[in-house]
Amino acid sequence: MDDKLIIGDREITSRLFIGTGKFPANRIIPDVVRMSGAQVVTVALRRIDFDSDDENMLKYIPKDCILMPNTSGARNAEEAVRIARLARALGCGNFIKIEVISDNRYLLPDNMETVRATEILAREGFTVLPYMSPDLMDARRLKDAGAAAVMPLGAPIGTNKGLKTREMIKILIDEIDIPVIVDAGIGKPSDACEAMELGAAAVLVNTAIATAGDPAVMAEAFAKAVIAGRKAFLSGMGPVKEYAEASSPLTGFLA
Amino acid sequence: MFITLNGKQTEVNDGISLTQLIRSKGLEPESIVIEYNRSILQREEWESVVLKENDKLEVLRFVGGG
Numbered sequence: 001m002d003d004k005l006i007i008g009d010r011e012i013t014s015r016l017f018i019g020t021g022k023f024p025a026n027r028i029i030p031d032v033v034r035m036s037g038a039q040v041v042t043v044a045l046r047r048i049d050f051d052s053d054d055e056n057m058l059k060y061i062p063k064d065c066i067l068m069p070n071t072s073g074a075r076n077a078e079e080a081v082r083i084a085r086l087a088r089a090l091g092c093g094n095f096i097k098i099e100v101i102s103d104n105r106y107l108l109p110d111n112m113e114t115v116r117a118t119e120i121l122a123r124e125g126f127t128v129l130p131y132m133s134p135d136l137m138d139a140r141r142l143k144d145a146g147a148a149a150v151m152p153l154g155a156p157i158g159t160n161k162g163l164k165t166r167e168m169i170k171i172l173i174d175e176i177d178i179p180v181i182v183d184a185g186i187g188k189p190s191d192a193c194e195a196m197e198l199g200a201a202a203v204l205v206n207t208a209i210a211t212a213g214d215p216a217v218m219a220e221a222f223a224k225a226v227i228a229g230r231k232a233f234l235s236g237m238g239p240v241k242e243y244a245e246a247s248s249p250l251t252g253f254l255a
Numbered sequence: 256m257f258i259t260l261n262g263k264q265t266e267v268n269d270g271i272s273l274t275q276l277i278r279s280k281g282l283e284p285e286s287i288v289i290e291y292n293r294s295i296l297q298r299e300e301w302e303s304v305v306l307k308e309n310d311k312l313e314v315l316r317f318v319g320g321g
Contacts, residue, residue, distance in 0.1 A: 019321030044320025056286040206321030
């Protein structure tokens with residue numbers, strides 16, 4: 001089955017995107033990336049702490065991955081644009097995940113500022129993937145602003161609660177003609193599978209893998225769940241019915 | 256003289272070049288990005304920058320993130 005995911009000018013081989021935060025040790029990340037099969041991998045940009053021995057994250061990410069820096073830490077569009085430009089100056093490509101957050105309790109994204117940042121960065125040639133609250137009008141605004149995909153949240157970041165916004169995400173999938181990638185809240189492989197069955201183009205998972213007892217095995221479980229959900233979506237799922245409908249013939253019973 | 260390095264007042268030798276400072280901190284150039292007085296520097300520009308009193312330098316790198 002020909003089933004390509006194109007984002008910006010890249011053909012993406014895996015519909016599981018993974019984040020690199022919260023792992024117990026960076027040295028397990030290469031194994032996790034390999035087991036997940038992920039091609040798109042997110043990172044954050046931070047000040048170097050000269051008083052500690054922090055490591056160069058890039059050495060843990062296989063060279064054939066597409067690096068997708070996020071703009072975490074940005075509270076408005078200007079800060080997101082500043083972080084995005086700095087990330088690009090590091091020379092790891094044009095992909096950027098816009099994340100503009102001013103709410104510290106639920107870490108919900110500010111859609112309005114996100115639209116503003118998307119407009120500026122898309123014009124500068126970035127491939128922009130904005131993290132957003134799943135609102136149809138804002139998703140349209142993001143598309144018009146030049147977003148390459150939209151990334152609605154399933155539940156607040158790091159909560160592992162699953163697809164709490166399922167109905168709203170379904171509306172985006174039905175109405176928006178750029179890839180819809182479910183980001184945040186996905187807590188277990190069945191949540192990822194559910195998002196893919198709904199018709200999501202991909203999912204982005206971090207906490208659920210990074211905080212698992214065995215992150216590499218969990219990464220593999222997610223990879224399989226994403227493939228299963230995608231195949232189910234493409235194959236056309238049977239209808240849901242109110243009453244029973246026998247699967248065995250209702251004739252020819254033994255007398 | 257003093258510069259502001261990643262938000263902290265930091266003493267450096269008078270007339271130190273940016274490249275010298277990076278080397279003295281043991282940083283791998285390909286893993287960092289520098290903002291000098293709010294402008295992003297491309298790597299090839301580092302060589303020509305000599306630091307002055309009160310310069311503001313941000314030195315960043317990628318870390319794990321989602």
